[in-house]
Amino acid sequence: MSERGIVVHKPYARLSREQMEMIDKASLDLLENPGILCYHEESVTMLEKAGATAKATREGEHDAWWVSIPAKVVKQALDTVPATVTLGARNPENKVILEAEGNRVHFGSGSETNYWLEVKPEKFTSTEDGRERVLPIMKRNRGSLEYLCRSAHLSEQLENLDFFIRNVNVQDTDVTTENKDVNVFFAALNNITKPVVSGVADFDQLEQVVKMAEIIVGGRDELVKNPVVSFITSVVKSPLQIVAETAEKLIAIARLGLPVVISTSPQGGSTAPIDEVGMVAQVNAEALAGITINQLANPGAPVIYGAVPVRARMDDLHDMYGVPEFCHYNMDCAQMARYYKVPCYSTAGVGDAKVPGIQASVEKMYTYTAVPFAAPGLVHYAFGLLDKTQTFSPEQAVLDNHKIGMAKFLHRESGITEEAIERTKKTVQEVMHSPYRMYARYARGMLRRGEIFGGFPFEGESEDQDQTLLNVHEHLKELEAREPQYLSEDVCKEIFDKIPGLLPRLNPYK
Amino acid sequence: MSKDLIEQIVNNVLQGRRNKDDEGIEEGMTGDPGVAELVQKALDSGTDTNDILLNGLSRGMELVGEKYETGEYFIPDMLTAAEAVEEGMKVMEPHLVKGEGGSGKGKVVMATVEKDLHDIGKNLVSIMLKGAGFTVVDLGIDVPAARIAEAAEEEGAGLVGLSALLNTTMSNMGDVVKELEQKGLRDKVKVLIGGAPTSEDFAKEIGADSYGKDAFAAIREAEKLLK
Numbered sequence: 001m002s003e004r005g006i007v008v009h010k011p012y013a014r015l016s017r018e019q020m021e022m023i024d025k026a027s028l029d030l031l032e033n034p035g036i037l038c039y040h041e042e043s044v045t046m047l048e049k050a051g052a053t054a055k056a057t058r059e060g061e062h063d064a065w066w067v068s069i070p071a072k073v074v075k076q077a078l079d080t081v082p083a084t085v086t087l088g089a090r091n092p093e094n095k096v097i098l099e100a101e102g103n104r105v106h107f108g109s110g111s112e113t114n115y116w117l118e119v120k121p122e123k124f125t126s127t128e129d130g131r132e133r134v135l136p137i138m139k140r141n142r143g144s145l146e147y148l149c150r151s152a153h154l155s156e157q158l159e160n161l162d163f164f165i166r167n168v169n170v171q172d173t174d175v176t177t178e179n180k181d182v183n184v185f186f187a188a189l190n191n192i193t194k195p196v197v198s199g200v201a202d203f204d205q206l207e208q209v210v211k212m213a214e215i216i217v218g219g220r221d222e223l224v225k226n227p228v229v230s231f232i233t234s235v236v237k238s239p240l241q242i243v244a245e246t247a248e249k250l251i252a253i254a255r256l257g258l259p260v261v262i263s264t265s266p267q268g269g270s271t272a273p274i275d276e277v278g279m280v281a282q283v284n285a286e287a288l289a290g291i292t293i294n295q296l297a298n299p300g301a302p303v304i305y306g307a308v309p310v311r312a313r314m315d316d317l318h319d320m321y322g323v324p325e326f327c328h329y330n331m332d333c334a335q336m337a338r339y340y341k342v343p344c345y346s347t348a349g350v351g352d353a354k355v356p357g358i359q360a361s362v363e364k365m366y367t368y369t370a371v372p373f374a375a376p377g378l379v380h381y382a383f384g385l386l387d388k389t390q391t392f393s394p395e396q397a398v399l400d401n402h403k404i405g406m407a408k409f410l411h412r413e414s415g416i417t418e419e420a421i422e423r424t425k426k427t428v429q430e431v432m433h434s435p436y437r438m439y440a441r442y443a444r445g446m447l448r449r450g451e452i453f454g455g456f457p458f459e460g461e462s463e464d465q466d467q468t469l470l471n472v473h474e475h476l477k478e479l480e481a482r483e484p485q486y487l488s489e490d491v492c493k494e495i496f497d498k499i500p501g502l503l504p505r506l507n508p509y510k
Numbered sequence: 511m512s513k514d515l516i517e518q519i520v521n522n523v524l525q526g527r528r529n530k531d532d533e534g535i536e537e538g539m540t541g542d543p544g545v546a547e548l549v550q551k552a553l554d555s556g557t558d559t560n561d562i563l564l565n566g567l568s569r570g571m572e573l574v575g576e577k578y579e580t581g582e583y584f585i586p587d588m589l590t591a592a593e594a595v596e597e598g599m600k601v602m603e604p605h606l607v608k609g610e611g612g613s614g615k616g617k618v619v620m621a622t623v624e625k626d627l628h629d630i631g632k633n634l635v636s637i638m639l640k641g642a643g644f645t646v647v648d649l650g651i652d653v654p655a656a657r658i659a660e661a662a663e664e665e666g667a668g669l670v671g672l673s674a675l676l677n678t679t680m681s682n683m684g685d686v687v688k689e690l691e692q693k694g695l696r697d698k699v700k701v702l703i704g705g706a707p708t709s710e711d712f713a714k715e716i717g718a719d720s721y722g723k724d725a726f727a728a729i730r731e732a733e734k735l736l737k
């Protein structure tokens with residue numbers, strides 16, 4: 001049994017049973033009419049064979065099909081979905097076991113940010129009081145392979161991070177479409193022993209990526225048992241469209257028997273209705289469409305219900321993550337996934353703010369607290385994301401690790417038992433008859449057992465300046481200095497010998 | 511009479527009502543004539559097309575812009591209003607003399623470049639350009655460079671607007687510039703680019719004429735480039 005993550009003992013049920021049934025019905029009705037607009041011929045053929053009806057059309061430059069999927073086709077697909085999905089890991093103790101009806105919540109990183117935010121302390125002299133102060137100066141740099149390695153290594157150190165989705169979009173000039181996937185997967189796998197979950201940019205490299213993973217675990221059968229790589233496919237383009245290239249990948253991954261997240265990310269107010277009912281009915285339909293295609297390709301293949309419903313910002317139509325509607329959408333989806341007995345991939349902790357600070361903290365803490373209450377198995381986007389997923393800040397990731405610790409602590413059980421009540425009465429009686437009437441001595445046991453929350457570890461000393469970021473920056477340096485857990489020399493050698501396109505500078509033994 | 515109609519067109523643009531079936535921002539407007547019906551009525555009553563265009567549709571859109579600036583209106587209001595203007599333009603089209611206001615402020619071919627499927631931003635730009643009086647031919651998403659150049663030629667467009675959201679696809683914008691050059695169209699067709707990973711520097715690098723950070727910049731730049 002996986003010990004990672006946190007058990008949410010009584011998941012918050014925002015929707016009643018009747019409301020879930022209504023959403024289920026609405027989503028199934030939508031899949032029938034208007035149906036999905038599918039750009040992938042093989043998916044259409046599979047759906048038709050299963051009982052759907054399709055009508056060819058032309059959308060802009062592309063062939064497409066309107067596919068009306070009857071409810072029974074979806075229900076049949078749901079019947080074959082496995083209730084447990086394991087995300088493997090280089091270190092088997094770090095495996096994440098997702099049970100559709102279990103309540104264990106895991107936190108992970110993601111997703112491809114274009115920028116890495118560097119924090120540099122710099123001295124300034126105040127023109128007001130003439131005193132010198134150190135302030136954090138920030139600079140956005142383009143993502144690179146080196147940053148990706150650093151973020152994977154950092155993610156290994158963060159104790160509340162349970163799975164790794166690459167969070168830096170590499171933009172090195174020697175990384176091309178033809179060699180990107182092998183390099184980014186290697187960069188991740190070589191620096192972290194936790195589950196690696198990721199999208200594949202180029203279909204042709206999927207085979208090489210799988211081969212790399214097989215070398216690491218020792219063969220195809222081992223990989224199916226311990227899938228050190230799992231995949232994400234954004235197969236849906238909201239509203240209700242199936243993307244050809246991604247459907248191709250989804251089907252291939254299903255046939256390999258490796259875990260895959262069906263990710264759909266409609267934006268309330270532009271690509272989905274903004275109201276909760278409309279959003280959830282649509283995003284749920286989209287997730288079901290993806291799951292159906294996956295199960296038709298390989299019944300019983302491990303699949304995860306991935307819903308990333310966000311809200312549009314009303315003044316520029318960009319995504320918004322730190323708002324109440326976001327929590328409503330996501331909590332509802334976690335409940336729907338549970339209703340279908342499919343493990344759920346959800347989201348929390350993206351800052352809409354561009355830099356670490358008060359706004360980012362408010363937005364992040366809000367969703368870290370709310371969304372996990374619904375107990376989705378996976379919570380992604382949870383580390384270091386700012387500027388609505390455009391920027392990754394390693395300092396912010398360290399701060400987020402602490403916030404997630406707080407969010408997790410919230411779910412500790414109350415400890416109220418007959419025995420504890422008896423102990424309490426005895427303690428109060430003792431203290432009342434003691435000289436200082438102090439409970440201090442009774443706190444020590446819990447303190448030593450780690451049952452008392454540690455407080456904010458980055459508190460500053462200054463009375464006229466917030467020093468949090470400076471302190472986090474120092475702590476980050478310590479974390480980054482820790483010894484990496486690279487793959488063994490033999491494994492690296494075999495990978496570099498057998499997988500074409502890897503850049504020699506990634507080999508730690510060179 | 512026609513003055514009153516023009517006023518009503520302005521008001522219905524503000525309300526974002528394409529036709530009588532649409533609801534407005536205010537309650538209880540459904541059933542009343544919308545922009546399409548009002549423009550038709552104005553044409554029937556012999557109102558000058560320029561009057562409808564400038565004092566009705568464009569004026570309405572200007573007011574919408576002002577309300578957005580002051581924070582009274584939001585993007586959904588702008589988009590809805592722009593769609594209402596588009597409906598009005600459709601009714602106007604057969605009545606406009608070719609060349610003279612025929613394509614409003616000019617013709618723009620818009621597309622998201624090859625291998626890129628993101629279109630929320632591109633659609634926003636397309637709709638807003640239409641609302642601002644440009645004629646927009648939107649080719650959709652994942653459009654190969656050659657097809658974009660071909661469409662620019664066929665349509666006689668003065669401007670090509672390109673969108674990319676992936677750093678892996680933004681280089682395809684450079685291919686469009688090259689295609690236009692190869693076809694000998696580059697001096698006739700300007701290129702405006704946008705999308706989160708792009709920038710002014712990138713526009714220079716690939717030889718595009720301009721970069722727009724958002725839909726408002728798109729309108730400003732399009733106006734400059736098509737002057």
Ligand code: B12
Binds near residue numbers: 199387390625705721
């Ligand atoms: C919504 C979204 C999607 C939706 C798209 C839905 C749709 N209908 O467009 C879906 C789910 C399909 C999707 C898929 C993918 N996406 Co995506 N997506 C986004 C997201 C969250 C928002 C983009 C958006 O719509 N913004 C809102 C609009 C209003 O803003 P905008 O597009 O920037 O447009 C404005 C300006 O840029 C400008 N503009 C835009 N175009 C033009 C054109 C001209 C001429 C001018 C003047 C101006 C202009 O004006 C607009 C209005 O102000 C971004 C994250 C982000 N914060 O940008 C990621 C993001 C762009 N996606 C990303 C990725 C990786 C992908 C995928 C590969 C898989 C994945 N991880 O999801 C696939 C790729 C599919 C493909 N081949 O294109 C990455 C890109 C990283 C990179 N490589 O550069 C981002 C940054 C997310 C992330 N951090 O991981 N995505």
